[in-house]
Amino acid sequence: MNDKKYIKNIIDSRLSEVHISRDFAEKILAKPLYKKRIIRKSLAFSIAICICAFLSVPVIAANISNIDHLKYIIGTPIFQFLQPVELNSEDNGIKMEVIAAMNDDTTAIVYLTLQDITGDRIDKTIDLYDYSINGAAAFTHELVNYDESTKTATIRMIANGGQKLNGKKVTIRVRSFLSGKQYFEQIDTHVILSNVINKSPKVIPLDMNNIPGGGGDLFSELMEKGIINVLNVDEKSIELPNIDFVKITNIGYVDGRLHIQTKWNPTKDDHGFLYLVNARGNSVQPSNVTFGIDNHGGTTYGREYIEYIYDVEPQEVSSYSLYGTFVKNNNYTEGKWATTFKIEAVDKSKKVVKDVASGDIKLDEIIIQPLGIEIIGNIKDLDRLNIEATMKDGTKITYNHAVKDSMNGERHIKYFPTSPTKIENIKELRINGVPIQLDGHE
Structure with missing residues (x-):
């Protein structure tokens, strides 16, 4: 299996990590955001989470301050660039503390913690769902450290728009987060592709400028076409082993490429992808497009369907098995956590x-x-x-x-x-x- 492409598809499947601020989106598109965790490819804007996540460290004393804990986690070379903030916000039995921040002319980085004071809703799989940094055009986040003894997650936010934020008051808001993830890796779907493929399927047009996102090596080519054909929806209903939030709804060849269509339940960011593996262990990773269906059966902006696209010739399909990797979020927690502080560029040199x-x-x-x-x-x-x-x-x-x-x-x-x-x-x-x-x- 090509590990690099495999990891790339995991990242592509998480394009919903991207957050584009409401003000920024409305100025460009002149229409409201569809959903908080969706990337608008019509903006030609995308983010991938930084792969260089800091290493986790051993649990230290519970009575140490969060800013001292952060210094211990990330080390002095990084810590010396930080501007201390240390502001708290508490709601629904969970405390958020913005510990420190740093900024240059293009990028702002904010470190914060979330601690569950009353329950077990925070774990090492925590993933912010609805959150924002006012004044930032786009932002993402990653888990830096999880302290199981204090039920505290340390999170790093990364935001574009650093120059616009210099000397300004910034408000960090978190309205919901996910946790309790279940991972389903290398799931054999047991689908025999040669038995279920329709080589002359019905298709419907899809406007690539009116979709929430997509990914893969073919995505740029598909975007350039403007209008592409996708499979007619819901012509099959193939359940996947131990997976209750997605099913295969059509399989066929469209414009010389294998398309596998999936329909997703309206859950909170359950995600994954399907890929092909042959007897030698070689894999074919997909490109994908995401869309919805209107009342007349036509495509529209939405997340209900993801269609995976593979460059595989019809005569080669029988040599491949269909596998999947998925993630399910079991916990969804809402609240109102917000802090406001002024952020300055710690070093404006360039x-x-x-x-x-x-x-x-x-x-x-x-x-x-x-x-x-x-x-x-x-x-x-x-x-x-x-x-x-x-x-x-x-x-x-x-x-x-x-x-x-x-x-x-x-x-x-x-x-x-x-x-x-x-x-x-x-x-x-x-x-x-x-x-x-x-x-x-x-």
């Missing part, structure tokens, strides 16, 4: 390098800042950028892809380092092994 050629990749601009490196240009293959900085003391800092944003045909990609960096201490920067001249300053 270095700008323009018109960079790195192998066959042409970059319009590289902006190096303490919290990361922003790459601007027409970059199609995000996985091709391997970024490493060597500091003057010989320390090497690696950068992992975290946030991407496309506007006006130009892609902005923010890569986060293993720890914030002092710009003046960078001796050398390499992208895909190619050294980048760092003479430009701003």
Whole structure:
């Protein structure tokens, strides 16, 4: 199995992690958001959670303050960049504390904790569902640490819009979260594809500019087409073993590619994907599109259906088995948690390098800042950028892809380092092994 593509599909299946602020969406689309956890591909805006999650650490004394605990978790090199906040909000037996924050001209990072004072609703699978950072265009989050003895989760939020937030009051709101996740991995569906495929199925048109999201290697191609064909809905009803929140509703070949349509129950962010595996263990990972159905049987904006698309020839299908990976959320907790504080850029220094050629990749601009490196240009293959900085003391800092944003045909990609960096201490920067001249300053 291709592990890289397998992980990529797990990330694609979580595109609902992306949050786009209501004000930002309304200004561009002039219509309300459909749902809090849905990415609008019509904005050509997407986020993937930073893969460089901090390592978990042993439980420490329960009476230590959250800010001291955070320093212990993330280490002094990162902690020294933080602006202490230490503001609490309590509701429904759960306490939220915004511990600290840091900001540069493009990115804000906020550390907060959630602690269950009265029950067991917080665990190591906690996932914020409805949350916001006012003034930020888009945001995501990740779990940094879970302390089982105190039932406390430490969470890192990452937001775009750093320059707009400088010196402004920022309100962090959490209205609901998920926990109690169940993982169903490498589930054999026992579906014999050659017996159920319709090679001439009925199809219906789908407007790719009116869907909540999608993913995979073929997604850009499908977006460029504007209108694509998907399978007519609900022509089959195939249950999956031990899975009660999704079923297969159609399988067929559309425009030379295998389509497998699924219908999802209206749950709180249960998710997953289907993939193909042959006898040698080689896998074919899908691309996918998400849509809904109106009262007349036509496609519309919605999350009810996900159609998976595979580049597999009809004569090859019989050599593949259909597997799935899914996640179910058993707990959904609501409340009103909010804190407001002023956020400042802890270090406004930056270095700008323009018109960079790195192998066959042409970059319009590289902006190096303490919290990361922003790459601007027409970059199609995000996985091709391997970024490493060597500091003057010989320390090497690696950068992992975290946030991407496309506007006006130009892609902005923010890569986060293993720890914030002092710009003046960078001796050398390499992208895909190619050294980048760092003479430009701003």
